[in-house]
Amino acid sequence: xxxxxxxxxxxxxxxxxxxxxxxxxxxxxxxxxxxxxxxxxxxxxxxxxxxxxxxxxxxxxxxxxxxxxxxxxxxxxxxxxxxxxxxxxxxxxxxxxxxxxxxxxxxxxxxxxxxxxxxxxxxxxxxxxxx
Numbered sequence: 597x598x599x600x601x602x603x604x605x606x607x608x609x610x611x612x613x614x615x616x617x618x619x620x621x622x623x624x625x626x627x628x629x630x631x632x633x634x635x636x637x638x639x640x641x642x643x644x645x646x647x648x649x650x651x652x653x654x655x656x657x658x659x660x661x662x663x664x665x666x667x668x669x670x671x672x673x674x675x676x677x678x679x680x681x682x683x684x685x686x687x688x689x690x691x692x693x694x695x696x697x698x699x700x701x702x703x704x705x706x707x708x709x710x711x712x713x714x715x716x717x718x719x720x721x722x723x724x725x726x727x
Contacts, residue, residue, distance in 0.1 A: 598705070599625065599651075599676070603635055607647070620658075620666075623651040625676070640701050645674045653678045660691040667702040675702035682707045 599606050605628040612622040629647040636642035641649075650670045654677065658666070667675040683691070683706045695701065 598678070598710070599627070602705070604630070604649070604676075609651075620655070621653040622670075623653075625649040625651045638701070641674050641703060648673050650675045651678065652676070653680065655680050657681060660687055660694055663691060663702075663704070664694045664698055664700055668698065668700050677702055677704045679704060679706040 597606055597609075604625070606625060607628060608626045610624045612624060625648070627647045627649065630636045630642040630645070633642065650673050652666065652670070652675060654663070663677060663679075667677065683704070688704075691704065
């Protein structure tokens with residue numbers, strides 16, 4: 597699974613039973629808790645998460661506002677967004693600005709993030725968000 601590959605050792609994945617939006621699946625993810633700051637420098641995704649996350653998979657192309665609002669509407673656990681597609685640099689900057697303005701922390705993984713991490717030289721997965 598992709599989450600194992602990027603450093604979230606998955607223990608269980610449970611689909612959310614009520615998912616009213618087509619093309620947007622949601623799952624409750626349990627991983628081994630991440631305590632090492634060198635692996636995860638943001639406490640909200642590491643030690644504070646205690647191995648509990650919401651995973652949202654977008655198969656459509658939501659706006660930055662929709663992504664940010666949807667992440668904020670989820671239960672009070674860190675959110676990991678799988679965005680099936682490539683987000684443009686401008687949309688990425690707009691989303692980062694919204695996350696800071698609205699103080700919403702979530703991890704976005706899109707096709708470009710995965711491609712960049714497959715280069716033969718060491719790659720770094722950049723995680724940003726408001727505390």
